[in-house]
Amino acid sequence: MSPSVQLFSCPRCKGGDFRSLPGPDGSAFCPWCGNSVAAGAAPPPPPSSPQVAPVPEPAVGSGAQDASEAVVRALRDRIAELDRKCGRAESDLRQELDKKQEIKKAVLAELGRLESQLSEMKALLQRKEEEHKSALAETSRLQEDLGKERKKADEQDGTRKSSEEKAARALESELEQSRKAAREMQDARDTARREAEAIRSDLAKKMETSKTEIAELRARIVAGDARFRSVKDSGDELTALKARHEDLRRRAEKERAELQEKASTLQSDVEKKEQRVRDLQLLVKTLGERLNDLTSRRF
Numbered sequence: 001m002s003p004s005v006q007l008f009s010c011p012r013c014k015g016g017d018f019r020s021l022p023g024p025d026g027s028a029f030c031p032w033c034g035n036s037v038a039a040g041a042a043p044p045p046p047p048s049s050p051q052v053a054p055v056p057e058p059a060v061g062s063g064a065q066d067a068s069e070a071v072v073r074a075l076r077d078r079i080a081e082l083d084r085k086c087g088r089a090e091s092d093l094r095q096e097l098d099k100k101q102e103i104k105k106a107v108l109a110e111l112g113r114l115e116s117q118l119s120e121m122k123a124l125l126q127r128k129e130e131e132h133k134s135a136l137a138e139t140s141r142l143q144e145d146l147g148k149e150r151k152k153a154d155e156q157d158g159t160r161k162s163s164e165e166k167a168a169r170a171l172e173s174e175l176e177q178s179r180k181a182a183r184e185m186q187d188a189r190d191t192a193r194r195e196a197e198a199i200r201s202d203l204a205k206k207m208e209t210s211k212t213e214i215a216e217l218r219a220r221i222v223a224g225d226a227r228f229r230s231v232k233d234s235g236d237e238l239t240a241l242k243a244r245h246e247d248l249r250r251r252a253e254k255e256r257a258e259l260q261e262k263a264s265t266l267q268s269d270v271e272k273k274e275q276r277v278r279d280l281q282l283l284v285k286t287l288g289e290r291l292n293d294l295t296s297r298r299f
Helices: 064-230 235-298
Strands: 006-009 017-020 027-029 036-038
Touching: 006 036, 017 064, 064 235
Parallel strands: none
Antiparallel strands: 006 017, 027 036
């Protein structure tokens, strides 16, 4: 007896129920995802041959003909129902076949795409192999160039060593001259510093002297004022004292102006000496940096 069409339902994709003929193990393949699905509840198989109700024996009398017509009508209805069921089954089978054809087309299209990808991968692999071969050739050429460059570098190294020896001797001579100039500049700086200290000391002494003289002049002015107050009743003496006071005041102002001029001159000289000392210090610093540079280049 041939297997009948059964109803299947895929639990993976849950695409719905589908009808198919079961395989030898009683399972079928899902038309949507291709999963093997076990048989589910199958519809009752159609009867292999129409079951004809037993024809009752015609009764003797007037109702025999009516009973025969009723049996024939029931058989016709049964046959029509079976035809409808067969039509529905054929329609379901056609739908299943159409779905399988679509799946087959999709599988063939996917196979074509995979074959195209495989061809592309083969072409890419071939290109990579060609690139690898060219890279190996380039590596060999670069190694040859490297050997040539090393040989040239060895030759240049000998020339560079002789040049460095000559430069070292020249730098030693220049270094000795720089040290000599630095010692001379150091001596000049010490001399300038001593002169500046002497100028500062002289200026301080003169400032002390000027302060003492100003104090004496102020004392004289105070004494003159006191004497002026004591003899203010005497006209002639007052006039003489006023003239003397004015003379002393002018002399004090003149001496103060001279002292201020001397102080400014001394201050200017001190500033010039200090500027000269700073210039000498800057020159010594520059020579020291030049000396350090030459020393670092030498060693």
